[in-house]
Structures are given as structure tokens and as C-alpha cells.
Amino acid sequence: MDHKQAIAFEIALQTRVLQRCPMHNEIFYDDDVDPSGAFALAVELVRQRKPYVGDFHDDAHALTDLLSETISTAPRSCPHCPSAMAAKSAEPAVLRLI
Numbered sequence: 001m002d003h004k005q006a007i008a009f010e011i012a013l014q015t016r017v018l019q020r021c022p023m024h025n026e027i028f029y030d031d032d033v034d035p036s037g038a039f040a041l042a043v044e045l046v047r048q049r050k051p052y053v054g055d056f057h058d059d060a061h062a063l064t065d066l067l068s069e070t071i072s073t074a075p076r077s078c079p080h081c082p083s084a085m086a087a088k089s090a091e092p093a094v095l096r097l098i
Contacts, residue, residue, distance in 0.1 A: 004055050008063065008070040011045070012038050017071055021078035029074040038071070039064050 001009070009027070012018040015038040019030045045053045046060040056063045 004063075004066060005070065007053060007055070008042075008067045011042050011063075011067060012071055012074075015041055018074055021081060024078050024080040026078045026080060027074060028077050029071055031076065035071055038067055042067050 009018065012035075013020065013027070015033070015035075017030060017033050017035045017038045018027050020027050042053075042063045043060045046056055046058060046063055049058065053063060
């Protein structure tokens with residue numbers, strides 16, 4: 001993970017859009033949290049020229065685009081938790097023809 005991606009992850013974690021499973025330490029997207037707070041924080045950090053986001057060179061769009069990509073690629077739950085496993089087993093089985 002490069003420095004810019006780490007910044008996007010930190011913003012998403014700080015705003016609780018991404019959560020860390022306390023049992024398995026896996027990061028996942030929390031559907032119950034409105035991601036607009038993460039985008040607002042990202043824009044504010046760039047606007048205030050915080051050194052934390054200096055790599056984005058005053059380009060809030062670059063940071064929000066990366067933040068959007070980071071959030072959208074995160075799993076919707078911890079893949080190791082029983083609730084995630086139950087959801088997978090509840091999915092209809094796919095019949096494969098050989």
C-alpha cells in the first residue's frame with residue numbers, strides 16, 4: 001500500500017466508514033455509516049493544507065476519488081465472522097455443469 005492509499009484508509013477508518021473486526025483484525029465497509037463524513041473530512045484536510053495530505057498537492061478530487069475507490073473495494077463484512085459465513089451459505093447454490 002502506498003502513502004496516498006494509506007491516507008485514504010486512515011480517513012475512512014477515522015470516520016468509521018471502514019471498520020476493523022475486533023476478532024480478526026480485518027477491515028470492512030460498514031453499511032450503517034454514511035460515507036459523506038469521510039469525503040467532507042478529506043476535502044477539509046486538503047483545503048486546510050494539512051501536511052497529512054500534502055502528497056495530493058491541493059487536489060481534493062484526487063483524494064476523494066481514491067477514498068471512493070478504497071471504500072468501494074472493501075468487503076461488506078469480516079470474511080471470517082460467523083455472520084459473513086452465514087450470509088454466504090444463505091446464497092443460492094450455483095449448479096455447475098461439467
